[in-house]
Amino acid sequence: MDKFNFWTNSDLKLHAFDIVKVEHIDNSFSFGVIENISHITDAQSFLTNFISSDFGDVNVEEPTLRVGMNYAEAAISFNDRNIYTPVHNNARVYLATAEEITMALGLDKVQNPLVCGSLKMYEGTDDEITLPVNLNSKFILGPEGAHLNISGISGLASKTSYAMFLMKAIQDQYLKVDDDADDSVAFVIFNVKGRDLMAIDRPNDFIDDKPGEKERVFAEYEALKLSTEPFKNVKYYIPFSSNTSAKQSTYLGTDDVKAYMEYNQLKKIKYSYEDDKESLEMLFADIDDPQQTMEAIISKIIDDTDPDFGGGRIATWQDFRDKVDDLSQRSQPAAKGQQRVSNEISVLSWRKFKRIINKATKNDDMFANRPDSSKHECRLADALKHISKNEVCVIDVAKLPEDKQAFVFGDAVRTIYNLKLGEYDSEENVNPPSRIIVFIDELNKYASKETPKTSPILREILDVTERGRSLGVVLFGAEQFRSNIHQRVTGNCSTHAYGRTNSIETATKDYGSLPSTYKNMLTRLEQGDYLIQNPIFRSLLKIKFPKPIYKQFK
Amino acid sequence: MTVLEKETGGKSYKAHKYGLDHAERPYIDYGDDSIIWKKTAESFPHRKYVSLEALSKKLAIRNEQLLTFFLDGSRRVFKVDDIAYKVSGGRSVIYPVIAGQIGVGCCRRINKTVVPEKFKREIVLSLPDIADADGIPGFFNATAKKLNECVELKRIGIEFSTILPYKTAKNTDKKFEDRGTACIQDRMIEREKEMVAELVREGKLNQDNYLVKDGSLEYKPSKEDKSDKKKYQMFKNNYSWVLGASKNFNPEICLDINGKPNPGFIADLPLYHRTPVACFVSDFLGDDIQFAVWYIRLRDKKQTRTPFDGILKVEKILVTQEEVDNGIDSDLVDTLSAYLINERNPVCYGSDLRWANHIYPVYLTESFVKSKYLSAESFLHLF
Numbered sequence: 001m002d003k004f005n006f007w008t009n010s011d012l013k014l015h016a017f018d019i020v021k022v023e024h025i026d027n028s029f030s031f032g033v034i035e036n037i038s039h040i041t042d043a044q045s046f047l048t049n050f051i052s053s054d055f056g057d058v059n060v061e062e063p064t065l066r067v068g069m070n071y072a073e074a075a076i077s078f079n080d081r082n083i084y085t086p087v088h089n090n091a092r093v094y095l096a097t098a099e100e101i102t103m104a105l106g107l108d109k110v111q112n113p114l115v116c117g118s119l120k121m122y123e124g125t126d127d128e129i130t131l132p133v134n135l136n137s138k139f140i141l142g143p144e145g146a147h148l149n150i151s152g153i154s155g156l157a158s159k160t161s162y163a164m165f166l167m168k169a170i171q172d173q174y175l176k177v178d179d180d181a182d183d184s185v186a187f188v189i190f191n192v193k194g195r196d197l198m199a200i201d202r203p204n205d206f207i208d209d210k211p212g213e214k215e216r217v218f219a220e221y222e223a224l225k226l227s228t229e230p231f232k233n234v235k236y237y238i239p240f241s242s243n244t245s246a247k248q249s250t251y252l253g254t255d256d257v258k259a260y261m262e263y264n265q266l267k268k269i270k271y272s273y274e275d276d277k278e279s280l281e282m283l284f285a286d287i288d289d290p291q292q293t294m295e296a297i298i299s300k301i302i303d304d305t306d307p308d309f310g311g312g313r314i315a316t317w318q319d320f321r322d323k324v325d326d327l328s329q330r331s332q333p334a335a336k337g338q339q340r341v342s343n344e345i346s347v348l349s350w351r352k353f354k355r356i357i358n359k360a361t362k363n364d365d366m367f368a369n370r371p372d373s374s375k376h377e378c379r380l381a382d383a384l385k386h387i388s389k390n391e392v393c394v395i396d397v398a399k400l401p402e403d404k405q406a407f408v409f410g411d412a413v414r415t416i417y418n419l420k421l422g423e424y425d426s427e428e429n430v431n432p433p434s435r436i437i438v439f440i441d442e443l444n445k446y447a448s449k450e451t452p453k454t455s456p457i458l459r460e461i462l463d464v465t466e467r468g469r470s471l472g473v474v475l476f477g478a479e480q481f482r483s484n485i486h487q488r489v490t491g492n493c494s495t496h497a498y499g500r501t502n503s504i505e506t507a508t509k510d511y512g513s514l515p516s517t518y519k520n521m522l523t524r525l526e527q528g529d530y531l532i533q534n535p536i537f538r539s540l541l542k543i544k545f546p547k548p549i550y551k552q553f554k
Numbered sequence: 555m556t557v558l559e560k561e562t563g564g565k566s567y568k569a570h571k572y573g574l575d576h577a578e579r580p581y582i583d584y585g586d587d588s589i590i591w592k593k594t595a596e597s598f599p600h601r602k603y604v605s606l607e608a609l610s611k612k613l614a615i616r617n618e619q620l621l622t623f624f625l626d627g628s629r630r631v632f633k634v635d636d637i638a639y640k641v642s643g644g645r646s647v648i649y650p651v652i653a654g655q656i657g658v659g660c661c662r663r664i665n666k667t668v669v670p671e672k673f674k675r676e677i678v679l680s681l682p683d684i685a686d687a688d689g690i691p692g693f694f695n696a697t698a699k700k701l702n703e704c705v706e707l708k709r710i711g712i713e714f715s716t717i718l719p720y721k722t723a724k725n726t727d728k729k730f731e732d733r734g735t736a737c738i739q740d741r742m743i744e745r746e747k748e749m750v751a752e753l754v755r756e757g758k759l760n761q762d763n764y765l766v767k768d769g770s771l772e773y774k775p776s777k778e779d780k781s782d783k784k785k786y787q788m789f790k791n792n793y794s795w796v797l798g799a800s801k802n803f804n805p806e807i808c809l810d811i812n813g814k815p816n817p818g819f820i821a822d823l824p825l826y827h828r829t830p831v832a833c834f835v836s837d838f839l840g841d842d843i844q845f846a847v848w849y850i851r852l853r854d855k856k857q858t859r860t861p862f863d864g865i866l867k868v869e870k871i872l873v874t875q876e877e878v879d880n881g882i883d884s885d886l887v888d889t890l891s892a893y894l895i896n897e898r899n900p901v902c903y904g905s906d907l908r909w910a911n912h913i914y915p916v917y918l919t920e921s922f923v924k925s926k927y928l929s930a931e932s933f934l935h936l937f
Contacts, residue, residue: 042921044904051909052900055857061614062899063621064914065666 004032004087007071010039013125016517017542019104020074021096025088028081031096031104032074033539036517041068075515077538078104095122098129105133106538112137115169115224116532117543132224133543135495136536141170141185141435145494145535146469149443151482152499158527159478159499160196163439165545167392167476170437172226174390184389184433188416190409191396192441195251195553198396201234201265202551213547220546230550234392236260237380239366239400239408240268249366250396261376269380269395269408270371273317276379278302282410283360283403285446285457293349294356295454300345317367321358328354360403380408381415385424389433406446410457413438417464420471435472438464443477448484458486465492483508496533500525514540557704558651561697562685564637567648571634571934596846598884600830606850607826610892619663621797621893623671623753626768626919627658627746630927631735634937639684649682649722652734655933658745659923660753660765661915668918672752674745675926676715677933680734683719694719712928712936716741751792759795764890768916771798771845771869790843790873797890798869801911803862821861823851828891831882833872844872846882850891852898853910863910866894 004022008014016034024030043049043066053060076084080103101121102108113134121129139145148166150159167187174185191197206214218228238257239249250257260266271279281298289295301320304310308327314320328350361367371377380395387393395412397405416436424430440446446457464473465488477493479485483505490496490510505511506519514522518540522531532541559566631654638646655677662671679698686693694717702713718741720733728736746767753759771793823829831848846869853864868891872878897913906912927933 042902042905043900048901048903048905051857051903054899055854060899061617061896062914063614063619063666063893063896064663064668064900064918066900066914067668067918 001084001086002076003035003073004030004076005071005073006091006093007069008037008093010068010070012070013122014070014072015123016521017119017540018121019077019096019101020072021094021100021104022074022087023091023093024079024083025085026081026083028079028083029100030076030079030083030087031100032076034072034074035515036073037070038073039068039070041066075539078106095127098131101129101131104538105541106536107131107134110134110136110536114140114173115226116140116166116534117530117545118220118224119541119543130223133532133541135534137170137173139534139536140166140495141437141474142469142472146474147465147493148474148476148495148497149482149485149490149493150476150478150497150499150530151480151501152478152497152525152530153480153501153505156527157499157501157525157530159497160193160441161528161548162497162499162530162545163441163476163478164197164200164548164550167437167439168231168549169224169226171231171390171392175232182434185435185437186387186389186433187392187437187439188384188387188412189392189394189439190412190441191394191398192405193398195398197394198236198250198252198256199551199553200231200392200394203230204547204549204551208552208554217547217549221549224546228549231392233390234265234394235383236266236394236396237269237378237383238266238396239404240270240368240371240377241365245365249399251398252396264376267376267378267383268371269366269383270368270377271366271411272368272370272379273320274315275381276411277320279407279411279414280357281456282407282414283356285406285410285455286403286451287356288452289454291349292454293345294353296345297349297353316369317361321354321362324350324354324357356403360407364404366404380412384412384415385419385427385430387416387419387432387436391433402445406457409440409446410460413457413460413464416473417460417468417471420468420473433472435474437474437476439476439478441478442480443489444479444481444484447477447486447489449486450484451486462486462488465489481505483510494535498522498531498533500527500529557701558679558681558697559637561700562637562639562681562687564639564685565646567636567638571632571937573630573632573930596831596881596884596887600884603824603827603829604888604891605824605827606888606892606895609888610826610895613889613892614896619893620762620764620890621663621766621897621915622763623660623662623758623765624668624768624915624919625658625660625746625749625765626916626923627656627742627749628920628923629654629656629738629742630930630933631738632930632934633731633734634934637681637685639682641684649685650731650734651937652680652720652731652738653933653937654678654680654735654738654741655927656738656742656745657923657926658742658749659919659926660749661919661922662758663915668915670922672749673923673926674749676741676745677712677928677936678716678718678738678741679714680718680720680737682722682730684722686719707936747792750796754792761795763795765796766894766913766916767796767798768801768920769798770800770867771796771871790871793871794873796870797894799894799913799916800867800869801908803867817862820849820865821855823849823865825851825854826895827851828887831884831887833881844878846870846872846877846887848887848891850894852895852913858910863908866911866913868894 014034014037018034020032020034021029022032050056052062096104114137115132116135118130118132140148150162152159170185177183189197221228238252241247241249257266280301284294287294300306301309308323314323328347371379384393395408397408400408416438418424419432420436447461451458461475464475468474482490501522503523506522511519518531528544530543532543631652633650634653635651636648637651638648640646655675658674659670660672661668698714698717707713718737720730720737750765753765759765820829829849831846833844833846835844848868850866850868851864852866855861855864858864870882894913900914901909902912902914902917903909906917
């Protein structure tokens, strides 16, 4: 009932995911998506072919071509009269027109359309059709469904570019909306690699491409009804490092930093002890803590009534480190008969804590006493609290070590989550947009299956994926191997984009529902090709998206 | 069957129905000694094998074709019932009722692909000649017509084209079944001849477009053909551009150039060689039709089951007086043979046991014809 086979001329070019139309009863037409194409001949066995070349002479020319045909297997996706009985024998099969394809895929009835790429049918033939594919934006930004997960191997899948393309489409759409509309959006993007996303408001110069490429890409954007301008309203945040320090905390050149600062586009982020001690736990996201001693220490630190840390006794990171150092010394029997202080937590735990804290905060300019706003410095949480609509915040964590990346990311996600929960509503100038999109590459670092259950970041991410839909926090996550990601994270994503991956990955049970042709196809998708799954689509769609329109660094 | 019973006044036994095609095709019967090997029939009197390997390779590269049309006829014969007729002395003799499907198809090769050109199908019956009690000419045709008026047949759109009487006189030791089969076979050959004539009429055959016919060309010209001299020459002319390619032949009648049976001469034919062309006349067909016959080896002896597998027997009718006198131009024979050698690939190994002698376009034509048949079951249920 849901599949049919048809034969074609062996020279007809069809591809998996192409849509064909087949006659059905009551003058209706059924539409099918091609899943597999095979070629058969009248040769009974391979031996027949071998003998046909004079027992192995490869140069033999045959005066007659062996009779052969192609047959394709297609899955029924739609019938224009809702008749889903099996397609009959000898029914004629046609190529579909652009309108019919749109109808067959259910793309004609998409509300709140948001372009997510284009699809090509009958590629490489005279009948080639290119169609824009629209998603219902309520199913990716909420409230009906939210979150996007992009998977694919590095380099070949261009996950970041796809996420950026989608965000570009979203920004374009919201820029057109009236100022006083209820719906608004802002973006928080983490730059995890080089300078990749550190110039998304600069146009792509196409300097490494062949001539004419720019015009071609622009035409593609126009065909999708998108502007050909890069992102607007972009702010960059880089970790603070003093100008004198030899170790810079960003891959951005000093000239670029200066230029950005001149336009008030860039700020350096600092963490002060007093305001950010609550985020300390983020540093421990990847640390095994079976006895929950680290957790106990952290809760002691943020406890305002604590005899060691509370009540404003500690003001700077230096004070903090001294105090911790002090506590890790104490166990040594200082004097006879003297009672051990802080006996709840063993001194070994304090030492472990101290090692981690020292490694992270010592010699790092980012952990400073206070930000100086006159020098373009700020606290990240403060900046995010005041995020305004259509703003794009790019947070550069590329050069930070992994634990501090987690720290920054965790802190930012928590701030955004709390912001949308309304925790800062009482503060001045806090006017969050209705939707905030957070994009993070390498999601596997924070929400993999192996991440300890106690990880505060995993907790944040789960909060976002499970409740963010209604709150208006949308996670765009990307990772190499989807099978590594925590089930509750992928399970809550409404939209999935599958880029090129390898066969080890497709063999995992995450891909079990795909037909084998699609699995094989996933291993040889071209750069810029994605399979998209969304609740409003009747089936998986293979889409393409144009090259990035913002500046590229090689 | 009931209609037949009534029309012919016999008694139907509703006997077991079965196919008669288990045996090889009967036309291998022409292996009796009636064919006379006369002389060489080519312009250059070769005495030994002629190698065509170089020529065939040269032609293969040129990518041209002379062999354009392929024709094959086939028939499927069933014994569908027994019918009893009263004969002298009140005895009742039981005769088999034979029915057959005849299919003749022609395919054309365009750009290396074989496409159907023509097809004819017939369903015929064969009854004993004494079924016609009155001996009136036209009786059988009338009966066929009556049969076709039967509602059931009309509904499924099937027509019996004719009823062929087979001889019941006891002058040969052949079984009645075989006699019926032979009648149907003759009918098939008639149809084949008609199709050749049609192709010639339509001007499709010429020096660049030969027809390769599956099986022998030993067609018996019909009486009408013979009686009219002009018509007779036309019959011969029809075959100017026709080659007969036989997969099966009786090695015993492979007479050598000296007129003695010498199967070894053919069995030892080396790969891609042909024998000299011999000319023979057949009593069976009458003196004035002379055939040029030669053999070609398509496949190495090592790779076939018997030494005669992989050998193709080629026949051509000598049409003009010049050909009759001097034989066919040897160069033409070489060229045609080389083309036939190139036809050795692809093979139908696995689908047909006769793969070694089959040439693929003919095999396709045969498959095409057979695909048009009613299945044995549906056919038998007509009766």
